[in-house]
Amino acid sequence: MTRYILRRIALIVPAAFGASLVVFLVMRALPGDVALTILADTPHTVEIREALRDELGLNDPLHTQYLRWVASMGTADLGGTSLETGEPVGTIVGGQLSVTALLAAYTVAMSLLVAVPLGAAAAMRRGTVLDRTVQGVATASLSVPTVFASLLLVWVLLRLFRWSPPIIYSSPGEDLLEHAGIMIWPALLLAAAYLPHLLRVTRARLIDVLQSDYADAARARGLSEPGVLVRHALPNAMVALVTVAGLQFGALVSGALVVETVFGLPGLGRGIVHAALARDYPVVQSAAIVLVVLVLCVNLLVDLAYAAVDPRVHYGRRTA
Amino acid sequence: MSDAQGRAANGMLVEARELRVHFYPRSGLFRRSVVKAVDGISLDIASNEIVAVVGESGSGKTTLGRALVRLVPITEGTVSFAGINVAGLEGDDLKAYRRRAQVVFQDPYASNSPFMTIGDQLLEPLAVHGIGDPSSRREAVLRALELVRLTPASDVVDTYPHTMSGGQRQRVCIARALMLEPEFIVADEPVSMIDASSRAEILSLLRELQERRGMTILYITHDIASARHFSDRTLVMYLGTAVEAGPSPAVISEPLHPYTQGLIAAVPEPDPANRHSLRSVIPGEPPNATAAPSGCPFHTRCPRAIPGTCESVRPALKEVRPGHAVACHLYE
């Protein structure tokens, strides 16, 4: 098992660097450069611009720039310094990651807390008004793009209640209440796109299991319907749930890109958009790597979770 | 009504009368349709008896079995179990009934929860019914495993189903059904999905248990040949109705109903001497369960259908020989 985990972690490294190379090349294929962005609002001389380009290392050959950046990934700075601001990339991306990771965690937690009981209720009352309503709302919610839902939510809050979500982000350590006040809205919106996937798979899987022989066997033994659900159906549905939760995680992160902008969260999504527009290469590359690693780690966790919830799955040793 | 051992005065443990189980598919093309899975079956099972229910898939035999143990709701008719009306049971009464009537399913792969160890699966019925304390329950589990010859029991307890073969899993299912020491077991095609070499073993295990424990078994199968060896009496079902019923040797060696005859002809003949004999195999597929034919439900496939009668009049099940009844216009 440990060997398996180590091997998987070892595989994340080349995947991350492969992604970084792609991001590097795509960024360089885009016209424009960060020196011009820094000087954008400023009448400037060629001398200033060239000095800036030299300082930023933009005049070096491409492979030198890439290798320099790769080398800096090994240092505490994690990707050198931002070309735009001169701050260590590690500080920038680290700060942003904590926001996005919290947002994702709240979304996943909120989605699970809603999707599992609701999916279970729908599965147990299959075909009823409750089931149809839940399914209808889930489908509708899934088909509204997050960007539109965000704008709509803000607009509705404003028009109906003359109210808008807080605007100053606080970390949970600084002010938990303020933190919750600003995070709940984007988390709700992300959950609206994420939760239906979980709900659907929970419902579908539970319906399968509740109709299965072993559910009947359990009923025949005298287990009550909730007992069948909790002891037999849910553990089984959990495998499918974990799979879908992992698969949709990438989509969740890309949704974070949108809501972070609308709700003023200083997260990775907004950071990467800003850095890409500014052609702040080290920041974009490092942020992209962080996202790739985040998604790969979540996938690894999902695979490990299989082993935890499903006794049939074993890693690292062969089974008969 | 019932004696101390819970048997009805007439010696019958299970008495089903005009039992009907109808399903109403909720959506799709058949929104308004009715599936009459069991459509007016009457059946008596004596204590310590093995009754086989035979039929093609879709004949309603599995539904009949599930109705008897209340895994599907009964639409109409009565089921009396040792004098108790099973159809109306609810709550604690139903739970109490579950202790007395158990079921073994067809698919041993699907009827074990893959997430629980064998031990936990066997413990569950005891825990649900609050029988014994943890140590006595564990003892009971080990005993049950030994009873179905899954040894060494102490090793088997901690394994998961996916490490076992189909035959072994079915033994687990049987052991699990036995945990509550039921009087009645519905064995729904218990050997059809396990490899041929294990079938005889499982059946003889069931037979042995029946004899040693005095259990009553409803044996559901599509394999009419196995019914001959395993059961005392046989009921043949077609499209939710009983077409023939009687002592197993009589039903199988002298089948009266054209459908039963067809079933028997479809059985591979083990005796090479009989191989040249012409087989009449039932032509066609069973009709759709939502659109049962009028009259005799079998008339659309019957080689001996009587024009003008079979398609309009439904034959009743009538005793034509002692203990041997058939529902067919040929015998009227």
Add this chain to the structure above:
Amino acid sequence: MHDPKRKPRRITRLPIAAVVATALLFAVGTLFAADEPRSGGTLTLANRGDPPAGFDSMFTSSIALHHVGGALFGPGNLVMRCREDFYTVCPYLALRWEHSADFKVWTFVLRGDAYWHDGRRFTAEDAKFWFDLVFFGARSGDAVRPPAYFARELGVATKVEALDDRRLRITFAHRNAHFPQILANPRFRIAHPRHLMEPLIEAGQVNVSPLDVGLVGLGPFKLGQYRRGSLVRVDRFDRYFERDPRGARLPYLDRIDYVIMPDPFAMDAAFRSGRLDGTARGQAHFLSRERTAAYERDLGESVFFARADGGNFRLAFNVLREGPWQDPRVRRAIALWIDKPAAIPSALGGYGWTTPSIGPGDINVPTEFINWPRYDTAPLEARRAEARRLMAEAGYGDGFSMGHLTRGIMTEGGEFLKAQLAGLGVDLRLQIVDEGEWNRARVSLDYDSQQGRLAPSPIPEGTESVYGRYELNQDAYAKHDDSHLDELYRRLRESVTMEQRIEVWRRVSRYLFFEQTYIVPVAESIDVVAYRSHVRGLVIPPEDMHSHTDFATVWLDR
């Protein structure tokens, strides 16, 4: 002795005068309202983004910095634009100044009660350090820090000396008669504490930024907290030297929260729901008519709007690239053809004006500053007939196709020009680009024409960077290689009297916009920001939103 309290010239007959007067009314009216300013409170403002370039005023003039930088670094440097009168130079860190007879040597006497936020007193050595960085940059080993982007605008200095603790002398290689006028530009902020930066520069970190040393400034507010991407919080600096007319210490406010809000939609929602006291400044954040209407609908009397010159919406040609537009007649024809007032609703969000009465020979202009001249005052029909004639004469009677670099965040401008020029037979092919590509392409020769709305420096000398030759500054709006403009700008810098200066500036603009038509000024845009009515004492000169962003005189009436 130069008199810093020189009376401004009268402003009459100017459409801009209305705007000026309104804003001055706001400024003066709220500053000297009958009720006394109250101290305390937190002002919450939106800022369009994190200030770029480590808050370094020598390398960026982004409004994202200046909206925040005024509070941290103060409204001026040695001198500033007066709060009551934008056209006059007031003392700030210098109390007075004098120049040699040939305008080459300037001596400033500094005040003794200005302190850095960490408690160090501001001295002539500090001022020398800043001017040295501005004029000469820095060098340590191989590392080179270039001079400030505005060094050329201030003139060519040869020497900066600290004569004693309080006196600073700057020597120029040429006559620099208007140096304090030019220096009073609010963009040129002192954000560079010598005692913190010098050791780092000597250690090789020549490009140390104000952010690197903790944003220690001289302004009325000191840094409280900077959360990247989220918040710049500044708190009252108790040792700040400025006082109000009653003798009370400035600033009045306890704190300003600048909330980083890159998304204008989010900013609108926050302002309309009462979470903001003021909106952000910046291209996409300035309000359109539609948005102000929504603000008014939600907030009624409790909101007011401040307007300022948003720069000229222009069409500029790349005459270094092969094409019909290399013919001055074609450029003239395009200038004559465009229905300029029509640009205001469609391209400028409903706020703007055209100024047909300003032109050469019109003396009633606040002449130290740029005003966009309008030369083509004939009726539109007559102008368009002339335009067609010129096109035919140039051999393009059937029209031609011309590429047009269009900034993604202001496509309305491109659409407007495309629709207009279609009638002349000019097919404008819009190349819509994101900010990164805009910043690259606009300093390149890779396009036929471009548009934009950047406000050039209000100082004539400061316009060479955008009107001069491409070789001198690649960000020039029109790409040309016309050395006649070199000569005109040289004469502008060398002029001694104000009359000379005005005369040269008029020749520059006539040459640029009329004779050569390198640039077609279309309409002057107005930038609009909103504040809640309880925000008092704001000073927003309509000529320049970068000014007086220190908010020292602002107080809250609630």
